[in-house]
Amino acid sequence: MGTFKIEGGHQLKGSIQPQGAKNEALQILCAVLLTSEKVTINNIPDIIDVNKLIMLLGNLGVKIQKNGPGSYTFQSDDVNLKYLESEQFKEEGSGLRGSIMIVGPLLSRFGKGYIPKPGGDKIGRRRLDTHFEGFIKLGAKFRYNREDYFYGVEAKRLKGTYMLLDEASVTGTANIVMAAVLAEGTTTIYNAACEPYLQQLCKMLNRMGAKIKGVGSNLLKIEGVEKLGGTEHTMLPDMIEIGSWIGLAAMTKSELTIKNVSWENLGQIPDVFRKLGITIERKGDDIFVPAHKDGYEIQNYIDGSILTISDAPWPGFTPDLLSIILVVATQARGSVLVHQKMFESRLFFVDKLIDMGAKIILCDPHRASVIGHDFTSQLKATTMVSPDIRAGISLLIAALSAKGTSTIHNIEQIDRGYENIDERLRAIGAKIIRM
Template sequence: MNAFEVTGSRKLKGEIHPQGAKNEALQVISAVLLTEEEVVIKNIPDILDVSRLITLLEALGVKIKQLNKHTYSFKSEDVNTDFLYSEDFRKKGGALRGSIMIAGPMLARFKKAVIAKPGGDKIGRRGMDTHVDGFEKLGAHFTYNTHTFCLEFTTKALKGNYIMLDEPSVTGTANVLMAAVLAKGNTTIYNAACEPYVQQLCKMLNRMGAKISGIASNMLEVEGVEGLHGTEHTLLPDMIEIGSFIGMAALTQSDITIKNVSLENLGVIPDKFKRLGIEMEFRNDDIYIPEQKCYEIQPPLNGNILTIYDHPWPGFTPDLLSIVLVTAIQARGSVLIHQKMFESRLFFTDTLIDMGAKIILCDPHRATVIGLEREHHLKGIRMSSPDIRAGVALLIAAMSAEGKSIIQNIEQIQRGYENIEQRLNALGAEIKLIND
């Protein structure tokens, strides 16, 4: 099995370009199933989850051409719906959670869909009720196949409806939205997620001929249309990778510039890292982080401990709480990290404690980090990556630690970060891909 060997205490310097947004990619690539015409998508990241989705679509019969390293052409004119009921589909679909995103487009255009038991991060309960309830309200019927462990959906015709989502799920919103664009009549999706990923999907669908209003709000209005046509679409830079680079620069005392970040789509992300005392300059569409000997956590005005928690957009994304937590390890002051959404995402703190961090895991959802103020260094150890975001947080910790660290199960990191070791080594890191 491949692993990373990380030699720590290396300060980085230079420029780095963020990859295309992983979460957006999984949605808009699935949307190509809504039309038989060509769809060209640019800035696609070369990561495992995306390549697995592309392989799944190819197996369904989508004609795919790679125009350059990050640009693909998709044409879904001859989709084999029988493939949905094959063992090969269950294997390919079960390899990534993002496979759930093809269900909405398949229902809308082909009147049938199957959801295989999805893979992905083991970070707690991640139900599919939002997706299922939305499809049912649009007129789909589903059964659970006890032999294949798949959800199977069918419909004679989807019909628009008023849908109150039980939670503002990004994937749930996107899936129901893609089903609604070809439904007969009007659909209202209330309590919708409004992350930039969903906004980008809405804009792409509208260019394809959909009629969606309320973009960037929590209520989307959809007027169903007969069909969609082709388009071109460019993915945003990945906000999670941008946040990861900000935290990495601070913890490793590096001097880096993150290029072309699409500042207007980062929301409160820069502000949350500033609350940790991290200095940054906005230079046009770049973020410059200078080397800092020490950064001090900014408590609230009432003097209480700073609490950083996740919240639906425009609140702080849960995908960056692991990065905030590891960044706070060498800060001056203390911070309470409150991970509301996933009950297993903070369990990687045991590894950080073994490295020398001062962290109190209060319960599965909350951890208090007591900053070391660089008076003590983390030490390199052998560890394993439990999920994408915790994996990168551990990589950042290893880069700042004294000595060498071995990180196993790096496939979790590679699912979401493109050639991360090569890109960081170009800045001065020392990360080797080894067989362990």
Template sequence: MSSAFEVRGGHRLKGEIVPQGAKNEALQIISAVLLTPEKVTISNIPDILDVNLLIELLGDIGVAINRLTRDTCEFTAANIDMAYLQSPEFKKKSGRLRGSVMIAGPLLARYGRAYIPKPGGDKIGRRRLDTHIIGFEKLGVNFVYDTDDNFFRLEAGDGGLKGTYMLLDEPSVTGTANIIMAAVMAKGVTTIYNAACEPYIQQLCKMLNSMGAKISGVGSNLISIEGVTSLTGCSHSMLPDMIEIGSFIGLAAMTQSEITIRNAGVEHLGIIPEKFRQLGIQLELQGNDIYIPAQDSYEIQTFLDGSILTVYDHPWPGFTPDLLSIVLVVATQAKGSVMIHQKMFESRLFFVDKLIDMGAQIVLCDPHRAVVIGLGRQHLLRGITMSSPDIRAGVALLIAALSAEGKSTIQNIEQIDRGYQYIDERLRKLGADIKRV
């Protein structure tokens, strides 16, 4: 029996909340422990399903894991069982987990072979592995797709991985991370142009450099990696989750609440605070905290020539696609209109029918674009029963429910648990009426 959230909306929240560690950073940082036989200590790990499954998978492969606290863990990858990677158990487990593809780069670097399942995970449109596979091929990896098993077998050619120049067809975050991890011990220099430069990638490079890698160009889209023969252990602390921070800013505005987000990693948020300000939301950056005052109403800015604001996703330092569903929900109660343009994924907007059922005024133009006509709080959303199609839509619907009149039931909340730790408990501390049933 799967669980659901029962939410009674219309309460103003108040208080402080601390964001969890970044989910998107965790999956690559934790995979990187496979690059060394020495001990690696990682802190600020989010206690969420996707991350815990990856840690469990590493344990199955032979990594010694010592969980010091819920958010700090020691990993020692001295004795890896490569035979396990061909077992039916590994195929079943790794096929359930999006992040399992991230262990391929480190395994290729250290052992010259790896196995990856066809990707599972979110229903937000096609998520291609092409960037990963093509990048590996350029480093000298041969790959065979096993149609019986739905599995990719990857093997380094004679003489191991060799550094090279590559231009990525898209600045994929996971693709860039995987290629960097494969290249750190390749012979010679690897240059990656059109690399993703998200804070997650910057953090991975910082960690690898502290282990003895030689990576330059960190933070730009041109990364150069001089191969080394081995890497040592290290300690690494993960950034706060910028998607959670954006979600809390949206939540405060929608519920007219006064909320302080503590330890928000403000310098790593890029354009995110500015995008919420364009929706008319007041927020103050106070040191490393973000203070959002209670606001009765917020008005969407227009462009300087008076035309309607468009918010679209773009590779870093542009706006992250993971927050577009939040912006869309928050716009439903703003004054004014906004066009949301989701360029990267073609089914991320397919939750707007639920918002329309709640009374929101949204025109879905096509799979990538929606126009939101803000109700300016003249008509509150009404509670309904709905299901969550993906992680980010799940939280967007949760925010809608917390601001709506009456009771809402959100089903399929495993999708929310995949990305947000103890979200119901943390919201209850702010005064939300939410229970898990």
């Protein structure tokens, strides 16, 4: 189990380049299974979850060529479907939540798709019903082996249909879209997720020859085609990492420039941080965060009531940044209620922040009230364990702002989502050592 030692209380300075988007990568990589032609993908983040998926594709028989840092070419012209029934696949597929998205492409192109119950973050129950209900509506037969926690869907040829999703699941929508592009007839998906990473997937599929209309809305119409061709795709910068660096700059009173952020795809992220009183300036396609020497003040609502920041499907505020918002609020002037609606265990890491001296009341598994210190009292260094990716980066930000030397164990959770984070932080002045 890896460990970070962090000497907190230092101001940082410089610029940082966000990695390619993790959540986009997991969708885009699975889409290479839809064609026998070459697909080149650029700006792939070098992180554990993505590398596991690339390894899984290789074991499935996909030819993989590394072109350079973050750039790969994939060709799925000799897929080994027998691997799906192997013990090796059961082990490797269960270690990665993103592996669920190979099912749609495999079902659509080869008539069958299997997956063990996927792993990933321990942030509460994350249902797979939306995925499989969509496949069933397209004509697939579903089976589930309770003893092995193994799911399977099979169909000779999928047929287009109308479906209203029970939730705007991003991975569910992506999986169903990838299944529908090669189905017979027209598929209409209402209450579809519409976040930028899903838009990227749809745009890539259209370049490959798919016929998807309504991209960017919650109503997608997909006219099935016989086959798809190759393409080249470059992934967006990771909006969660961008939000993490904004929070880091504010908490450490640092002057930071975040490079090439793709402003048009950030949605509400800049405005939500501004509601916490953080100054964010647009400079071309960069974000500039000045040093907040006098701190930052949370805005109340117009009637004077306490601000609530909550998550919602896109274009609402992403749940992956609520942990960052909560940490940043611990040093603000004023109070805020953080309402995590989508996952019931994501706020349980606040006990670590309370140990560090933060004033937080955990109301229930979904809500936490934060009373900011206004930097009159620094957080205290402590020893912590990272429970998941987003809580892990939040604790790391807290440690970098705290007085003294903190230790964070189980940093593999942070490495799952953040590329070479210790090296990149040292480059802007952070005192962090990987043990």
